[in-house]
Amino acid sequence: MSAEKSLLLCRVSDLEPGSVKRVDRADGPALAVYNVEGSFYATDDCCTHGLSSLSEGQLDGELIECSMHFGGFDVRTGKAVLAPCSIDLKTYPVEVRGDEVYALMGEE
Ligand code: FES
Known part of the structure; x- marks a missing residue:
């Protein structure tokens, strides 16, 4: 059975367009949530080049x-x-x- 899990990332009103925010989670690596002109995206927060938090970068x-x-x-x-x-x-x-933004985490 597929058990898709969703993770609350932020509220729409919490993240201005052009902003990024880190979301820590207890059971895995932190995520970064982005507001690109009103559209929301989520990725891992850790850069694949090194141990840097992308949410501290520039969107x-x-x-x-x-x-x-x-x-x-x-x-x-x-x-x-x-x-x-x-x-x-x-x-x-x-x-x-x-007003809530969720990431769909798939089966974990
Ligand atoms: S570019 Fe080197 S750690 Fe992100």
């Missing part, structure tokens, strides 16, 4: 730039688009329910 449109070595990812797809990052980032489907 420019759909590009999150890591604050450590300035590599970057497309937050919509997780694709590594700026060197030195070369390994894509894990992304999670996002669902907005009323």
Whole structure:
């Protein structure tokens, strides 16, 4: 049986367009949630290049730039688009329910 788990990331009103926020969770790595012009996206928070928190980076449109070595990812797809990052980032489907933003975590 599929047991899709959803994780509350934030409220729509908590995250302004152009902002990113870290979401810690008890049972796995932290996530980052992004508001790109009113659309929400979620990825792992840890950069695939090193141990840096992407939520401390700079969100420019759909590009999150890591604050450590300035590599970057497309937050919509997780694709590594700026060197030195070369390994894509894990992304999670996002669902907005009323004022709440959830990541669908799949089966864990
Ligand atoms: S740790 Fe993110 S670019 Fe190096």
